[in-house]
Amino acid sequence: xxxxxxxxxxxxxxxxxxxxxxxxxxxxxxxxxxxxxxxxxxxxxxxxxxxxxxxxxxxxxxxxxxxxxxxxxxxxxxxxxxxxxxxxxxxxxxxxxxxxxxxxxxxxxxxxxxxxxxxxxxxxxxxxxxxxxxxxxxxxxxxxxxxxxxxxxxxxx
Ligand code: MG
Numbered sequence: 001x002x003x004x005x006x007x008x009x010x011x012x013x014x015x016x017x018x019x020x021x022x023x024x025x026x027x028x029x030x031x032x033x034x035x036x037x038x039x040x041x042x043x044x045x046x047x048x049x050x051x052x053x054x055x056x057x058x059x060x061x062x063x064x065x066x067x068x069x070x071x072x073x074x075x076x077x078x079x080x081x082x083x084x085x086x087x088x089x090x091x092x093x094x095x096x097x098x099x100x101x102x103x104x105x106x107x108x109x110x111x112x113x114x115x116x117x118x119x120x121x122x123x124x125x126x127x128x129x130x131x132x133x134x135x136x137x138x139x140x141x142x143x144x145x146x147x148x149x150x151x152x153x154x155x156x157x
Contacts, residue, residue: 005052022113039074106132
């Protein structure tokens with residue numbers, strides 16, 4: 001059986017927080033405001049994995065009301081969800097992601113993020129795609145007030 005899932009996330013950007021995308025901390029004077037470490041990309045990937053198997057969403061598994069997840073390292077949440085997926089007998093065929101962010105420009109970091117995701121999910125690099133866009137200075141993302149990420153995954157058993 002083949003199953004597909006999609007995920008989306010957005011976090012506000014505020015001063016004094018680290019900007020973490022795909023488990024990589026990027027140089028920036030603003031970072032994600034969130035209960036966890038705010039890694040929007042990892043959160044979108046988690047929702048894509050859960051969505052593919054109709055297992056609910058990230059909030060069902062890691063409720064923001066639970067202090068256990070305060071400032072949580074999202075890569076640990078991803079590993080937890082991925083092990084659930086593996087237990088259900090599924091493997092990832094490919095993962096395709098888009099990050100939408102005004103600054104910093106992600107060009108030089110895309111490969112680093114891609115490598116990190118491949119490592120976290122024990123995939124080959126050619127199974128993982130990381131794309132980056134700006135929001136053309138339009139809307140909250142364009143004004144550098146927020147960062148957004150999308151993920152699509154194909155899985156097989
Ligand atoms: Mg989130």
